[in-house]
Amino acid sequence: MLTEANQAALDNNGIALCSPKSSLQTGLLAKLIADELKLDCTVYKALKDIPSAPRVLLIDCQGQDIAALRDIAHAYHEQHSEGTAALLNAEYASEHESILDWPCMSGIFYVDSDQQQLIRGLQCLLDGDYWVPRRLLHHFLDKNRRAPSKVAHPDVKLTRRERQILKLIKDGATNADISTALKVSEHTVKSHLYNVYKKIGVRNRLEASNWVRDLSEADLI
Numbered sequence: 001m002l003t004e005a006n007q008a009a010l011d012n013n014g015i016a017l018c019s020p021k022s023s024l025q026t027g028l029l030a031k032l033i034a035d036e037l038k039l040d041c042t043v044y045k046a047l048k049d050i051p052s053a054p055r056v057l058l059i060d061c062q063g064q065d066i067a068a069l070r071d072i073a074h075a076y077h078e079q080h081s082e083g084t085a086a087l088l089n090a091e092y093a094s095e096h097e098s099i100l101d102w103p104c105m106s107g108i109f110y111v112d113s114d115q116q117q118l119i120r121g122l123q124c125l126l127d128g129d130y131w132v133p134r135r136l137l138h139h140f141l142d143k144n145r146r147a148p149s150k151v152a153h154p155d156v157k158l159t160r161r162e163r164q165i166l167k168l169i170k171d172g173a174t175n176a177d178i179s180t181a182l183k184v185s186e187h188t189v190k191s192h193l194y195n196v197y198k199k200i201g202v203r204n205r206l207e208a209s210n211w212v213r214d215l216s217e218a219d220l221i
Contacts, residue, residue, distance in 0.1 A: 014040030015122065016050045017088070018072065019060035026060070036119045037126070047072050056125050057085040058109075066095040073102040080104065082190050084125055097136060103204035107131035128175030128186070162196050165189070166212045169205065 015033055019026050026043050033041040044050050050057075059072055069087070076085055086107030090096040099105055107125050109118055121131035130137075158166070161182070168178045175193075179186045193205075202208045 013052055013054045014042070015056045015058060016054035017041060017043045017058045017060065018045075018047055018050070019043055019062070019088075020045055021060075021063045032115060033119070033122065036115075037122060047075055053080045053083055055084065056122060057083065057104075058088045058122075059085060060088045061091070061096050062089045062111075066098075069096065069099055073099050073105060077102055077104040082194055084128075086121070086125055086131065100132065100136065108133070108136070128177075156199050158196070158199060162192060162199070165192050165196060166208065169209055170212045 015037070017026065017030050017033075022043060022045060030041040030043050039055075047057075057076060059069065061069060064072075073085065076083060081104070083104050084106050085102075085104045086109060087096055087099060087105070088109050089111050090108050092110055097108065100108060107121055107130060109121060109131070113121075124131045164182060165178055168181060173181065175186050175189050178189045182189070193208075197203065197208060200208065200211050202211055
């Protein structure tokens with residue numbers, strides 16, 4: 001369960017780079033990220049070494065087999081269900097891409113990603129968006145989309161604010177968009193999302209979007 005303290009940490013901390021091999025190159029990369037994005041970026045050898053939830057967790061694929069990467073994704077999802085993580089130094093068309101199935105995984109940076117792509121992608125993740133290639137996005141949509149259900153949803157009691165947020169999700173809004181539209185902090189948006197997901201029985205934004213698209217506009221007023 002995401003505690004209030006952990007949720008606040010998601011808003012206050014910077015980027016954590018989880019890499020089993022500390023090297024000069026990794027340290028220079030962390031400094032580049034910190035300088036370009038004007039926030040803290042710290043290198044850790046293991047997930048357990050990170051003191052609190054970062055805004056974005058970067059998981060270095062180099063030097064780690066697929067089982068280890070899945071263990072990290074599983075542990076991070078269990079600890080911070082609304083956290084944001086991304087893979088770094090991933091190989092094209094490899095098992096690395098399967099890690100994106102985890103709800104906490106929002107992006108992937110390949111071994112040949114340049115500095116400009118990395119910084120632009122990290123900014124998107126910080127803004128609540130995804131950073132994945134179109135090829136994988138199409139694959140994910142093909143695998144997960146379904147026809148709208150004609151079965152009525154169970155009677156879920158949602159607050160007015162929760163209905164507003166679901167309507168904005170239906171319209172494709174990011175956390176930052178919702179924060180601006182409702183004039184609340186992103187921390188508050190994430191807290192509402194956590195409660196909504198629990199009420200309607202979904203695990204992530206995609207499932208919430210599928211759930212809400214079956215509802216009429218009148219249901220969301």
